[in-house]
Amino acid sequence: TLAAPAIAQENKKITWRLTSSFPKSLDTIYGGGETIAKYVREASDGNFEIQVFAAGEIVPGLQAADAVSSGTVEMCHTVPYYYVGKDPTYAMGAAIPFGLNARQTNAWHYYGGGVDLMNEFYATQGFVGFPAGNTGAQMGGWFRKELKTLDDMKGLKMRIAGIAGQIMSKLGVVPQQIAGGDIYPSLEKGVIDGAEWVGPYDDEKLGFVKVAPYYYYPGWWEGGPTVAVFINKDKFEALPKSYQSLLKTAAQAANCDMLASYDYKNPQAIKRLVKDGAKLRAFSQEIMQASYDAALGVYGDISAKNASFKKIYDNQLAFKRDAYLWAQLPEYTFDTFMMIQQRNGTL
């Protein structure tokens, strides 16, 4: 028989659309989608083109996952916890209140079984998903007045959503769902008393410091939330294997890149905000502990009703216990020592 001649195979030309859950003005988190597209475009010599659309250009930001499930777009860049209204299991793919920090989140996703567990769940939603960004621990938000005791939380109207909102409501807070652009006027007019957004670099753009100067930390509901790509399952499986791999590698690189970007920009932004009048305040231990205790109750309630959430929550919890033991040793003591030098002016 004749040997089949080697035929030069061109890289398959593919154009996809990615809908972002973020506006272009949030350049760091929106930029994560652009970063993935760039990495994929360059490594495929322009043959695998991902067009990135800001929230609202194709579908609203919070409908990104639906657009992927239905095949309206091939993929999206979003935060999985946006979809806890469909199923609280989504939160496990991003962050739960009093969950893992950013590094622990990556450890759990890539080595603790998180990516596989989430994909068992995502498969039921019609897509595959991979970590593709992280903001680091977020701030606790902007408030018109100081919050000192649990009594100060009662009746507080705060812009906060999802599981964190459920927990806050157990403390007497009245959670409000308000779109980004409406937060400032609501705070200004006193329609709400406080609002959480992201962290210094993103918050600065919305100007909250002028109308609600008490800037609290930490955002205990987001210790290190994962931003993810969701990819329509059929479309992903139809990709050449090389493009599947490239997309996953690009997502992991973008995960690293976004955290680095926030970690570089936030230190500068917090200094500007303080200069502009932000009054930094830590949530009191009383408020933190009551929130934590309420969170455990909420997780118990969700787990009792939702086997998918429970399975993943329990898996992550086992790792969390070990991770926060280990974190006390070289990481914490090294950071603590360096922070003391910073405070002493010897850095």
Next chain:
Amino acid sequence: TLAAPAIAQENKKITWRLTSSFPKSLDTIYGGGETIAKYVREASDGNFEIQVFAAGEIVPGLQAADAVSSGTVEMCHTVPYYYVGKDPTYAMGAAIPFGLNARQTNAWHYYGGGVDLMNEFYATQGFVGFPAGNTGAQMGGWFRKELKTLDDMKGLKMRIAGIAGQIMSKLGVVPQQIAGGDIYPSLEKGVIDGAEWVGPYDDEKLGFVKVAPYYYYPGWWEGGPTVAVFINKDKFEALPKSYQSLLKTAAQAANCDMLASYDYKNPQAIKRLVKDGAKLRAFSQEIMQASYDAALGVYGDISAKNASFKKIYDNQLAFKRDAYLWAQLPEYTFDTFMMIQQRNGTL
């Protein structure tokens, strides 16, 4: 004129050799080289093949950079500070004592100008370099006796190299350079009093707990060292642009991946080590502060003699001051709260 017909272009078939500075037994750090090779192989459909060789298979681990400069191999996977004997500027590409933690290191490399600054220097050495792994903050090493005061450091024979060795010697420590495989017998016989290696997962394999049970933290000389790829400059520039980009993306993904791997494995390893008799001890504030003060002196001395080091050190220092201010807010307070829950048994 006739339009030129489209000609299917095959991905260029390339085979490279990567020499690792690590033995296969250090599976996580050695594995970073394999991870890059896998990501590149898969995304290029097997056309860009990087063969990974363990330390000693082509050249000894500490000669990896030379092998790249000379073109013996196309690339290596190594820790830049191994080459401080050639030029202390190398240390800035990995970690300096009392430097940045792992996340800050990435922020500085990718957004603070670190990658570009280091590549100005690497160009003088004949290669390009990119971050491609991180161990996180390391442990401070294993000691036969407790170290309580500065007096306990005087005359202490410790296996420690590079700039950290210089700093230690200012405290009266006698730094020793000993290859990995020789550390255990040296500790056992009392030829040395202590030795630093990496962290629980790697240290466990060498069995130090049996002969030097006092396990100190933090390894203040490695708050988050970057493991890097060095690539021969001419070979890199001769690559197709798509392969250049793929290699950089794969290195950034591998950077994320290695840290996640250590962050998953170390918590388990530290529990096993404690069960096996490791006695965990924090370096005293007295020892830490004296080491820090000595470090500042060493950096002053190096900067006075080496403009390349000084330029990069000064750039990183400006970021470090801001980064350790910001780190005190949501990251530190979130982690602290979670660690308190861990200690209270409420996690």
